[in-house]
Amino acid sequence: MSEVYATRRARLKDRCQAGGSHSALITRPANVRYLAGAAPKDAVLLIGRTEDVLVCTGPPDDRPAEGRPDEALRVHNLPRAEGDAAVAAADLAGGQRAESLAVEEHHLTVARYRAIGSVAPRLRLTELGGAVEQLRVVKDEEEISCLRIGAEIADQALGELLESILVGRTERHLALELERRLVDHGADGPAFPTSVATGPNSGRRAHRPTDRRVEEGDFLSVCLGATYRGYRCEIGRTFVIGTSPADWQIELYDLVFAAQRAGRESLAPGAAYRDVDRAARQVLDSAGHAEGLLPLTGHGVGLEIDEDPQLAPAAMGKLDACVPVTVEPGVHLPGRGGVRIDDTLVVRPEADGGPELLTITTKELLAL
Amino acid sequence: MSEVYATRRARLKDRCQAGGSHSALITRPANVRYLAGAAPKDAVLLIGRTEDVLVCTGPPDDRPAEGRPDEALRVHNLPRAEGDAAVAAADLAGGQRAESLAVEEHHLTVARYRAIGSVAPRLRLTELGGAVEQLRVVKDEEEISCLRIGAEIADQALGELLESILVGRTERHLALELERRLVDHGADGPAFPTSVATGPNSGRRAHRPTDRRVEEGDFLSVCLGATYRGYRCEIGRTFVIGTSPADWQIELYDLVFAAQRAGRESLAPGAAYRDVDRAARQVLDSAGHAEGLLPLTGHGVGLEIDEDPQLAPAAMGKLDACVPVTVEPGVHLPGRGGVRIDDTLVVRPEADGGPELLTITTKELLAL
Numbered sequence: 001m002s003e004v005y006a007t008r009r010a011r012l013k014d015r016c017q018a019g020g021s022h023s024a025l026i027t028r029p030a031n032v033r034y035l036a037g038a039a040p041k042d043a044v045l046l047i048g049r050t051e052d053v054l055v056c057t058g059p060p061d062d063r064p065a066e067g068r069p070d071e072a073l074r075v076h077n078l079p080r081a082e083g084d085a086a087v088a089a090a091d092l093a094g095g096q097r098a099e100s101l102a103v104e105e106h107h108l109t110v111a112r113y114r115a116i117g118s119v120a121p122r123l124r125l126t127e128l129g130g131a132v133e134q135l136r137v138v139k140d141e142e143e144i145s146c147l148r149i150g151a152e153i154a155d156q157a158l159g160e161l162l163e164s165i166l167v168g169r170t171e172r173h174l175a176l177e178l179e180r181r182l183v184d185h186g187a188d189g190p191a192f193p194t195s196v197a198t199g200p201n202s203g204r205r206a207h208r209p210t211d212r213r214v215e216e217g218d219f220l221s222v223c224l225g226a227t228y229r230g231y232r233c234e235i236g237r238t239f240v241i242g243t244s245p246a247d248w249q250i251e252l253y254d255l256v257f258a259a260q261r262a263g264r265e266s267l268a269p270g271a272a273y274r275d276v277d278r279a280a281r282q283v284l285d286s287a288g289h290a291e292g293l294l295p296l297t298g299h300g301v302g303l304e305i306d307e308d309p310q311l312a313p314a315a316m317g318k319l320d321a322c323v324p325v326t327v328e329p330g331v332h333l334p335g336r337g338g339v340r341i342d343d344t345l346v347v348r349p350e351a352d353g354g355p356e357l358l359t360i361t362t363k364e365l366l367a368l
Numbered sequence: 369m370s371e372v373y374a375t376r377r378a379r380l381k382d383r384c385q386a387g388g389s390h391s392a393l394i395t396r397p398a399n400v401r402y403l404a405g406a407a408p409k410d411a412v413l414l415i416g417r418t419e420d421v422l423v424c425t426g427p428p429d430d431r432p433a434e435g436r437p438d439e440a441l442r443v444h445n446l447p448r449a450e451g452d453a454a455v456a457a458a459d460l461a462g463g464q465r466a467e468s469l470a471v472e473e474h475h476l477t478v479a480r481y482r483a484i485g486s487v488a489p490r491l492r493l494t495e496l497g498g499a500v501e502q503l504r505v506v507k508d509e510e511e512i513s514c515l516r517i518g519a520e521i522a523d524q525a526l527g528e529l530l531e532s533i534l535v536g537r538t539e540r541h542l543a544l545e546l547e548r549r550l551v552d553h554g555a556d557g558p559a560f561p562t563s564v565a566t567g568p569n570s571g572r573r574a575h576r577p578t579d580r581r582v583e584e585g586d587f588l589s590v591c592l593g594a595t596y597r598g599y600r601c602e603i604g605r606t607f608v609i610g611t612s613p614a615d616w617q618i619e620l621y622d623l624v625f626a627a628q629r630a631g632r633e634s635l636a637p638g639a640a641y642r643d644v645d646r647a648a649r650q651v652l653d654s655a656g657h658a659e660g661l662l663p664l665t666g667h668g669v670g671l672e673i674d675e676d677p678q679l680a681p682a683a684m685g686k687l688d689a690c691v692p693v694t695v696e697p698g699v700h701l702p703g704r705g706g707v708r709i710d711d712t713l714v715v716r717p718e719a720d721g722g723p724e725l726l727t728i729t730t731k732e733l734l735a736l
Binding site: 103 | 479541
């Protein structure tokens with residue numbers, strides 16, 4: 001496994017050198033994790049001129065759940081509570097006679113930036129931008145396999161919930177129950193706060209569960225995901241409670257289903273992000289739901305639940321093979337509720353069978 | 369309630385003006401929450417020259433669990449996905465003819481700082497520092513009451529767990545069970561990831577639960593807390609599993625208990641942070657446990673679980689009345705396990721009965 005991380009670091013170093021920097025300071029936790037294998041909280045990574053170093057603070061027994069850092073990396077433990085890891089890393093970079101250091105300006109705070117400037121005044125600080133985030137977009141099969149297992153876990157947890165009695169239980173209890181099941185089935189934890197929304201709350205993205213209880217005739221929308229070895233997936237489904245959905249419910253469900261299918265079917269290597277978004281969005285737009293639609297209909301997943309790319313009207317760029325994304329259009333009618341359907345899929349070429357669906361729970365409208 | 373927030377904002381404005389700035393941009397979420405009452409994710413607060421404005425992004429239905437922002441505040445909703453709230457707020461500050469804007473350099477990223485500089489080039493950016501964090505240190509009785517209720521909830525959850533069978537269950541299951549019970553008893557959620565540590569893991573601060581099962585003869589250390597209306601408390605206890613603790617377990621427990629009591633008893637208005645730390649630390653030091661001690665023996669709690677003050681050897685400052693802190697010394701013996709005892713208390717003057725203990729679960733060594 002160690003080679004994977006060394007290769008990633010080498011690719012980043014190539015990019016830095018092309019940009020004129022011989023060293024880089026990685027502070028964003030998911031980026032550190034991507035390049036170092038695993039890292040304690042608050043660790044930073046120096047991609048050095050002569051050597052790469054993982055700089056850690058805090059007690060050495062504060063190890064991450066997912067294992068130990070790449071053994072090929074030198075680990076520098078700062079004495080307890082003495083100083084900032086980023087500042088120490090910049091100091092090490094200076095010691096390696098680097099002239100410039102590329103930093104993640106979208107993550108580094110102004111205060112840390114100034115502290116680096118004063119400890120290493122000869123180091124020219126340049127902007128690394130989202131270079132690591134860009135490397136992270138296309139996943140290798142090892143990463144996809146973690147996402148696939150996470151999706152299986154989420155499918156299992158959701159499937160079990162559907163077999164239980166739902167009427168009378170609160171959103172908060174159902175969400176906790178799902179999170180417990182995720183862990184029971186081997187997840188590191190939930191990938192994000194589980195959302196359970198009933199009745200008028202249904203169909204709202206990232207709805208925080210309340211004490212509202214499930215009632216007959218409700219829409220029930222659920223969005224959950226598992227973290228497995230650090231990788232996060234997402235599934236969302238909407239159900240109806242009781243024996244016979246109302247006409248408006250069937251109509252709305254069919255509409256969102258059609259939008260979600262259009263989004264899924266447009267996933268292909270070379271497809272523009274905005275075209276995938278448009279495929280899903282125009283189904284809802286043309287049915288009169290343009291107002292209140294969310295700014296995106298999907299996004300990348302991986303070490304973070306919301307990564308590049310964004311599938312949104314103004315997004316620039318095209319999909320590659322092996323990019324996992326969500327497709328998650330929804331409609332929420334204020335006061336009445338709504339529908340959201342959300343899958344995680346991996347972009348694959350037509351020759352390999354097209355997009356690979358990781359979250360396989362049925363998307364029929366189930367009446368529970 | 370609205371007056372509370374207006375008063376807090378007025379106090380901050382006084383500080384800014386004393387520092388030469390007529391406006392301030394608050395970006396750190398707990399600080400926004402403190403001054404605005406409640407705020408959606410990613411909202412920022414402009415303390416303006418002529419008017420205070422809460423700038424929100426994202427769909428208006430993405431409301432926080434704990435309620436609505438202070439009604440006395442103007443709320444400016446940015447059109448969806450269009451730009452950054454901090455940049456929009458700086459633009460508003462410029463529109464109010466402010467000449468300077470104090471920003472939270474310890475929270476603001478370099479990228480946002482630059483973006484503010486380019487949208488409002490005439491605005492001189494100054495450093496607000498930890499001014500809001502300093503205001504937050506001393507709590508009012510409303511805030512303390514939220515902490516008190518949170519502590520009761522955590523006591524209840526812990527008490528119920530102790531009545532159940534523990535041998536054979538994993539750390540992860542016990543932690544999930546505790547979190548479910550917190551929510552059952554009315555918590556918004558856990559205040560931080562619940563830590564359950566058994567056998568050789570016991571006594572480690574912030575240990576992440578593993579699949580290790582509780583065994584006869586283990587130390588079991590548990591650290592949990594409830595969030596109640598945004599306020600976070602903390603309790604930690606260590607138990608022994610089985611009928612008769614070993615001699616080394618009794619000895620270690622008594623030692624940590626003595627250290628924790630010394631820390632608690634030194635809490636008083638006017639006591640130096642470092643003296644409280646030393647009171648607890650020297651008990652452990654003089655018993656030969658100087659190595660491996662953590663950098664702090666306690667910290668403030670409130671809207672965040674780890675706030676000012678830090679009770680640590682190099683900390684500068686003195687306690688005031690109505691400051692809630694943890695006292696949480698511990699010892700971990702590698703390979704064997706250890707003990708940690710953690711309470712949340714509010715500093716009160718002697719005349720009011722001395723420190724108020726919020727977490728009242730017994731600190732006798734229970735054999736379960």
